[in-house]
Amino acid sequence: MVSFNVSQLLLEGPGATRDLDFHEPFPDPTNELHLKGPIAGHARLLRTSEGILAHTDFSARVILECGRCLEQAIAQVEGELDEEFLPTTDIRTGLPMQLPSGTEDDQPLIDEHHEIDLNEILRQNILTNLPLQPLCEPACPGLCPECGERLGPAHRAHAVKDSTETPVDPSNPFARLAVLLHNDEESA
Numbered sequence: 769m770v771s772f773n774v775s776q777l778l779l780e781g782p783g784a785t786r787d788l789d790f791h792e793p794f795p796d797p798t799n800e801l802h803l804k805g806p807i808a809g810h811a812r813l814l815r816t817s818e819g820i821l822a823h824t825d826f827s828a829r830v831i832l833e834c835g836r837c838l839e840q841a842i843a844q845v846e847g848e849l850d851e852e853f854l855p856t857t858d859i860r861t862g863l864p865m866q867l868p869s870g871t872e873d874d875q876p877l878i879d880e881h882h883e884i885d886l887n888e889i890l891r892q893n894i895l896t897n898l899p900l901q902p903l904c905e906p907a908c909p910g911l912c913p914e915c916g917e918r919l920g921p922a923h924r925a926h927a928v929k930d931s932t933e934t935p936v937d938p939s940n941p942f943a944r945l946a947v948l949l950h951n952d953e954e955s956a
């Protein structure tokens with residue numbers, strides 16, 4: 769969870785800043801982010817006349833499936849975001865505050881405990897920064913079209929089919945099947 773209490777900053781007035789580092793396990797209940805380990809980053813919070821402007825950069829490791837061989841592909845996701853949070857409670861009086869008219873539904877807010885919560889915007893940012901074509905290694909050779917195993921040092925080359933295969937009689941629908949069965953036995 770990446771959240772900060774900003775009550776001091778709200779009291780200090782416009783122009784005041786805070787720099788905070790974070791290194792936190794991140795909630796990912798449906799594993800849509802494929803996170804491996806915590807999310808780390810830095811937040812610079814700036815008190816504006818309206819609220820708190822949060823500039824955040826972060827990085828997180830994710831485990832995806834290699835686009836070529838389907839093995840694990842570990843990638844680093846990095847992102848940067850700026851978001852202004854508006855107060856819902858007056859820091860001096862403790863009374864609820866009216867949001868400016870025209871405030872969007874997804875406007876990030878400072879909650880009644882004067883906390884800002886970066887989880888949702890970080891989640892969105894990780895999602896949009898996940899690599900589309902993750903690779904287990906840049907030179908991943910992919911899968912063998914013949915046996916479906918991953919190509920590479922552990923994969924043994926297949927013997928070239930010799931030409932002594934029984935010729936198929938095209939007029940006999942079972943001949944082709946017989947050849948297939950025969951070849952199957954041979955490779956077993």
Ligand SMILES: [Zn+2]
Pocket residue numbers: 834835836837838839903904905908909910
């Ligand atoms: Zn791969």
Ligand SMILES: [Zn+2]
Pocket residue numbers: 912913914915916917923924926
């Ligand atoms: Zn193969």
